[in-house]
Amino acid sequence: MERSLMNGAIENRMQKFMFEGKHIVVGITGGIAAYKAAELVSQLRQRGADVHCIMTTHAAKLVSPITFGELSGHDVTVDMFANISHWDVEHIALARLADLFLIAPATANIIGKVACGIADDMLSTTVMATKAPVLVVPAMNTNMYENPIVQRNIQTLREVGYTVMEPEEGHLACNTSGKGRFPKTEAILAAAEKLLFGRHLLRGKKVIVSAGGTQENIDPVRYIGNRSSGRMGYAIARAAAMEDADVTLVSCTKELPVPEGVSVCYVQNARELKKEMDARFEDSDIAIMAAAVSDYRTKTEAKQKIKKEAHDALQIELELNPDILYGLGQKKTHQFLVGFAAETNDVIEHGKEKLVRKNLDMLVANDVSQKGAGFNVETNIASILYRDHTMEQFPIMTKEELGRVIVEKIAERL
Ligand code: CTP
Numbered sequence: 001m002e003r004s005l006m007n008g009a010i011e012n013r014m015q016k017f018m019f020e021g022k023h024i025v026v027g028i029t030g031g032i033a034a035y036k037a038a039e040l041v042s043q044l045r046q047r048g049a050d051v052h053c054i055m056t057t058h059a060a061k062l063v064s065p066i067t068f069g070e071l072s073g074h075d076v077t078v079d080m081f082a083n084i085s086h087w088d089v090e091h092i093a094l095a096r097l098a099d100l101f102l103i104a105p106a107t108a109n110i111i112g113k114v115a116c117g118i119a120d121d122m123l124s125t126t127v128m129a130t131k132a133p134v135l136v137v138p139a140m141n142t143n144m145y146e147n148p149i150v151q152r153n154i155q156t157l158r159e160v161g162y163t164v165m166e167p168e169e170g171h172l173a174c175n176t177s178g179k180g181r182f183p184k185t186e187a188i189l190a191a192a193e194k195l196l197f198g199r200h201l202l203r204g205k206k207v208i209v210s211a212g213g214t215q216e217n218i219d220p221v222r223y224i225g226n227r228s229s230g231r232m233g234y235a236i237a238r239a240a241a242m243e244d245a246d247v248t249l250v251s252c253t254k255e256l257p258v259p260e261g262v263s264v265c266y267v268q269n270a271r272e273l274k275k276e277m278d279a280r281f282e283d284s285d286i287a288i289m290a291a292a293v294s295d296y297r298t299k300t301e302a303k304q305k306i307k308k309e310a311h312d313a314l315q316i317e318l319e320l321n322p323d324i325l326y327g328l329g330q331k332k333t334h335q336f337l338v339g340f341a342a343e344t345n346d347v348i349e350h351g352k353e354k355l356v357r358k359n360l361d362m363l364v365a366n367d368v369s370q371k372g373a374g375f376n377v378e379t380n381i382a383s384i385l386y387r388d389h390t391m392e393q394f395p396i397m398t399k400e401e402l403g404r405v406i407v408e409k410i411a412e413r414l
Helices: 008-013 034-046 057-062 065-072 090-099 108-115 123-129 142-145 146-160 185-197 231-242 270-281 322-329 349-356 399-413
Strands: 002-004 024-029 050-055 101-107 134-138 170-171 175-179 206-211 216-219 222-223 246-253 264-266 286-289 296-298 316-319 336-343 362-367 384-387 391-393
Touching: 024 034, 024 065, 024 090, 024 123, 034 050, 034 057, 034 065, 034 101, 034 185, 050 057, 050 065, 050 090, 050 123, 057 216, 090 270, 101 123, 101 185, 101 286, 108 123, 108 134, 108 349, 134 146, 134 185, 142 146, 142 175, 185 231, 206 231, 206 384, 216 296, 222 296, 231 246, 231 286, 231 399, 246 270, 270 286, 286 316, 286 322, 322 336, 336 349, 336 399, 349 362, 362 399, 384 399
Parallel strands: 002 391, 024 050, 024 101, 101 134, 206 246, 206 286, 246 264, 286 336, 336 362
Antiparallel strands: 170 175, 216 222, 296 316, 362 384, 384 391
16 A cells, blocks of 8 residues: 555644744743843744743843844733733733743742742733643742742642743852753753644653764774765654653764754764664664664774875775664564665665565655755655555655654554
């Protein structure tokens, strides 16, 4: 059975901007990190969100509401009893509008108020009235953060279903160092994305993903490599983490930012990659070999740089590397094993053959000779082949989108 399809769920996610069409209310409270929320609001809007800001009166003393007004493109609400123009009852309107409610930065004061059900200003009343998921981003002095009352209040918020991020450790505005820093914007965006789009598809699952191209040394300055950027593997790792999996990337590249919540182990050559994948395989539920592995390595690695004076012509003898994926297929028990096939001709035929030979559950095949597919481009054109001899063909999409499709398809077949 061969199908060419785009189901609704995937189509909905095929959007250029992750937050497009989403209404996000950002509550800004009076911590020094209020200025960092400006970058957060800007990034949310750049990624397509319709952002509305509510500031507490203390926050408005630290950063002008004009800043957040400009960055969000909407009037900023500060005082509950002023500026009610187009909203009927503004806190109810914003509470209803929100697909996601963010409080960033969240002071000990707002955390305490919300935990105790106190609603005495625009932000606390609106958050009380919303049914949207709430993401709380605490930022404060370490001693305040560690205070048992604050910790108890955070626990209360978590128990009622709010998501409370862990602050970072580092230098604090009070000139001390410790836990309490406002997290990086990327980390907050990832948490927001997870709350909006994550469906817990891989909750409790351990996933290992290999990514990038291996490098086989010729001498201390030269190597045999390939054009793989690692983007496909990183996109899969990111998508799996968004679905609540415990993800480890075994990465042949250090060039890409590690997705939030993903552990990474760096390797260089095929033998190192095999060692790390083998070591983690037994304990994993899903293994995905997205790395482009060099089939050959040099038989001997020159200890010193090879000088051209010594050679009119140079021959480098190569020997076969182990097929890592084949090895995993041989020892597979409960694991769901996914391979890739980068082909230039007879893509499906070669893909089917590899799926069977390597004992895979799923194989992502792509024709790297096509424009928009393969190495070092942002997009891919894939067919997914399954163990039961069915397959699905997908149109051109970004590697981020394909990563999410692959994760959905794995989850469907687990
Ligand atoms: N792979 C591997 N170890 C290797 C070579 C490839 O684990 N030494 C994995 C890749 O990570 C990929 C799959 O095998 O998931 C297919 O890789 P590909 O290069 O397309 O196929 P090969 O098996 O190497 O076959 P060929 O190069 O002859 O097409």
